[in-house]
Amino acid sequence: MINETEQEEREYLEEIKEKLSLAIKRVEDAVKGFSGELREKNQYIHEHRSGMDEADMVAAGQSINRMTFTGEAAVARKRKLLKLVQSPYFGRIDFIPHKQETSPVYIGIYSFMDERVRINLIYDWRAPVSSLFYDFELGEASYLTPSGTIHGNIALKRQYKIRDGYMEFMIENGLNIHDDILQKELSRSSDDKMKNIVATIQRDQNRVIRNEEARVMVIQGVAGSGKTSIALHRIAFLLYRFRDSIAAKDILIISPNKVFADYISNVLPELGEAHIPEMGMEELAADLLENKYKFQTFFQQVSLLLEEHDPAFIERIRFKSSFEFLGKLNQYLIHIENNYFSYSELRVGKTTIPFPVILEKFKAYHRVPILKRFALVVKDVQTYVRDKTGHKLTGQQKAIIWEAVPAMFKFNNVLDLYKDFYNWIGQPELLKIDYRMGLEYADVFAIIYLHIRLEGLTTYDHIKHLLIDEMQDYTPVQYAVLSRLFLCRKTILGDVSQRVNPYSASSAEMIERVFPQADIIKLDRSYRSTFEITAFTQRIIPNPNIAPMERHGQEPVLLRFESKNEEVEAIKGMIAAFKNSANQTLGIICKTLLQAEDTYQSLQATGVYLLTAESISFKEGVIITMAHLAKGLEFDEVIVPFASAGNYITEVDKSMLYIACTRAMHRLTLTYSRDITAFLST
Numbered sequence: 001m002i003n004e005t006e007q008e009e010r011e012y013l014e015e016i017k018e019k020l021s022l023a024i025k026r027v028e029d030a031v032k033g034f035s036g037e038l039r040e041k042n043q044y045i046h047e048h049r050s051g052m053d054e055a056d057m058v059a060a061g062q063s064i065n066r067m068t069f070t071g072e073a074a075v076a077r078k079r080k081l082l083k084l085v086q087s088p089y090f091g092r093i094d095f096i097p098h099k100q101e102t103s104p105v106y107i108g109i110y111s112f113m114d115e116r117v118r119i120n121l122i123y124d125w126r127a128p129v130s131s132l133f134y135d136f137e138l139g140e141a142s143y144l145t146p147s148g149t150i151h152g153n154i155a156l157k158r159q160y161k162i163r164d165g166y167m168e169f170m171i172e173n174g175l176n177i178h179d180d181i182l183q184k185e186l187s188r189s190s191d192d193k194m195k196n197i198v199a200t201i202q203r204d205q206n207r208v209i210r211n212e213e214a215r216v217m218v219i220q221g222v223a224g225s226g227k228t229s230i231a232l233h234r235i236a237f238l239l240y241r242f243r244d245s246i247a248a249k250d251i252l253i254i255s256p257n258k259v260f261a262d263y264i265s266n267v268l269p270e271l272g273e274a275h276i277p278e279m280g281m282e283e284l285a286a287d288l289l290e291n292k293y294k295f296q297t298f299f300q301q302v303s304l305l306l307e308e309h310d311p312a313f314i315e316r317i318r319f320k321s322s323f324e325f326l327g328k329l330n331q332y333l334i335h336i337e338n339n340y341f342s343y344s345e346l347r348v349g350k351t352t353i354p355f356p357v358i359l360e361k362f363k364a365y366h367r368v369p370i371l372k373r374f375a376l377v378v379k380d381v382q383t384y385v386r387d388k389t390g391h392k393l394t395g396q397q398k399a400i401i402w403e404a405v406p407a408m409f410k411f412n413n414v415l416d417l418y419k420d421f422y423n424w425i426g427q428p429e430l431l432k433i434d435y436r437m438g439l440e441y442a443d444v445f446a447i448i449y450l451h452i453r454l455e456g457l458t459t460y461d462h463i464k465h466l467l468i469d470e471m472q473d474y475t476p477v478q479y480a481v482l483s484r485l486f487l488c489r490k491t492i493l494g495d496v497s498q499r500v501n502p503y504s505a506s507s508a509e510m511i512e513r514v515f516p517q518a519d520i521i522k523l524d525r526s527y528r529s530t531f532e533i534t535a536f537t538q539r540i541i542p543n544p545n546i547a548p549m550e551r552h553g554q555e556p557v558l559l560r561f562e563s564k565n566e567e568v569e570a571i572k573g574m575i576a577a578f579k580n581s582a583n584q585t586l587g588i589i590c591k592t593l594l595q596a597e598d599t600y601q602s603l604q605a606t607g608v609y610l611l612t613a614e615s616i617s618f619k620e621g622v623i624i625t626m627a628h629l630a631k632g633l634e635f636d637e638v639i640v641p642f643a644s645a646g647n648y649i650t651e652v653d654k655s656m657l658y659i660a661c662t663r664a665m666h667r668l669t670l671t672y673s674r675d676i677t678a679f680l681s682t
């Protein structure tokens with residue numbers, strides 16, 4: 001057995017670092033070689049251009065492309081090696097497959113092979129054998145490979161913390177003391193962006209990451225349970241496992257906003273994968289509606305809910321977020337199919353086409369979306385007339401048919417049908433279209449749904465995996481659209497308790513009704529916040545299943561003041577204290593954007609950033625924002641101002657308060673004037 005003692009491990013680390021440095025040197029030489037060759041080739045082409053025919057030019061172009069490609073691969077490899085030198089591995093297992101010899105398996109963020117002897121010195125965390133590290137302690141163990149299960153025994157398991165090439169500590173795992181390193185990781189102050197968790201992936205998380213079977217995986221996890229982290233690691237795993245068939249460009253992340261997209265943008269590149277395309281729901285909607293309609297954004301919908309309590313608006317949202325709505329839309333589609341084709345006989349010249357003939361043609365195309373059938377029926381009618389008369393049709397006759405056939409259907413555009421739907425259900429008051437403001441957000445996906453069902457769709461066939469974060473914010477109609485657009489595998493994640501809109505929250509069970517084949521996974525362990533913070537947030541929205549980490553810190557603080565001005569003055573003091581502390585990020589999270597803007601103005605402090613719906617990047621330091629925009633983010637410290645009885649009143653407010661408080665990792669302070677909100681008064 002090699003490296004039995006810590007001293008031996010330290011020496012081994014030096015050896016590996018040396019090998020890595022040599023590998024870096026070799027790649028550098030190769031890159032230099034490539035660029036030299038490329039220069040020469042370009043020069044050659046330039047000088048001999050006149051004497052080259054087309055085939056020569058194509059061949060030269062191809063060879064340049066090949067060289068560039070190999071050069072780029074070498075640069076990417078160098079980037080990985082440079083990262084490995086900093087921290088070559090984080091774990092080791094000595095696994096003895098039955099009746100075989102063992103050699104230690106060192107596990108790191110990427111694999112590294114000693115090319116001369118072709119021995120793997122470091123295994124990628126996604127390699128089949130690496131799953132042993134996450135799934136087992138000492139003793140009997142097994143792992144799955146593409147060619148079957150390997151059984152054996154783990155004789156030794158170690159964890160290392162190597163930073164900047166230096167081993168900070170090493171832990172010998174006897175029984176499950178995994179938690180030690182996890183605790184240390186969670187106690188650290190946050191970076192400006194989400195980081196990878198490869199060294200401390202937990203067993204239940206590993207199961208989700210490495211699941212290869214699920215066509216639709218729905219992860220319902222409590223705040224801070226690592227849903228987003230796991231989903232990103234799962235993508236990295238799938239890219240590794242199916243590297244011959246899936247590339248980063250074949251994946252799409254549907255994310256709630258640009259700041260969140262920026263916040264998570266580091267994880268996959270850190271894991272050695274390319275940047276993944278990302279899109280917001282609104283972008284998708286605009287794309288599908290071909291930018292024909294102006295519409296309210298989800299952010300505007302939530303802001304309206306927060307700023308004015310309009311019962312009619314709430315009722316419209318509530319109805320359009322229900323399964324009943326989707327069911328009614330489907331019934332309506334049957335209704336129009338059966339009833340909206342009106343009787344009229346068509347006469348073209350001397351030929352009469354009886355209505356039953358037209359109707360029969362129309363029904364024969366039942367697989368084609370209704371509004372797409374007209375063109376087919378028109379062609380059939382033309383053939384009918386031609387056969388009857390034995391003549392080709394004149395342009396005028398064709399025009400008569402083109403006009404008459406679509407006119408037999410009551411409506412020929414989706415928006416008119418959508419308006420008609422509300423008359424059909426006898427509730428015209430549920431549709432409000434303000435042409436100046438655009439469509440309400442709750443109508444956007446319903447119109448897209450009708451559009452798909454009535455006119456067909458362009459599917460996103462090139463996407464091979466779809467990741468949907470913040471699933472609770474999307475409605476059954478939205479899922480019905482997504483399920484028709486994206487036929488690929490999906491990972492859908494969220495938390496019903498973090499709905500920004502309590503009138504339209506989707507739970508895992510609701511999503512299962514749209515995707516009956518879904519695998520549902522529940523994660524109840526919360527990693528982000530200290531035990532005290534998690535316990536505190538339970539006062540707002542209790543979840544009996546939540547399992548907080550045994551990581552302790554300061555009790556959350558509730559500070560009472562006489563006025564808002566006093567609150568703001570106190571917050572100034574807290575910002576100064578934060579700047580002198582070891583913490584790196586402070587989030588001041590208000591209920592509305594208006595409040596955030598006001599606070600920002602009043603504070604007038606340098607180094608404080610206001611995060612709005614238009615922001616595109618996450619910044620380290622002090623951030624002021626509203627709860628809706630803070631979703632998915634986390635901060636070392638969180639201050640929730642104005643937690644007063646007069647500010648947090650409605651169900652929507654309660655969700656916002658919960659989201660704001662669950663963003664805190666180590667420290668949470670709430671300030672209020674006079675009376676505290678009823679959500680915290682007990």
Ligand SMILES: Nc1ncnc2c1ncn2[C@@H]1O[C@H](COP(=O)(O)OP(=O)(O)OP(=O)(O)O)[C@@H](O)[C@H]1O
Pocket residue numbers: 182185186195197200201202205221222223224225226227228229230495498527528631632633634662
């Ligand atoms: N196994 C783990 N090892 C180390 N850190 C972890 C682990 N799992 C989760 N975390 C940390 O917990 C925090 C929360 O993770 P993440 O943001 O992915 O959770 P979430 O469920 O998406 O949260 P929310 O829904 O509240 O936004 C992050 O700091 C993440 O790094």
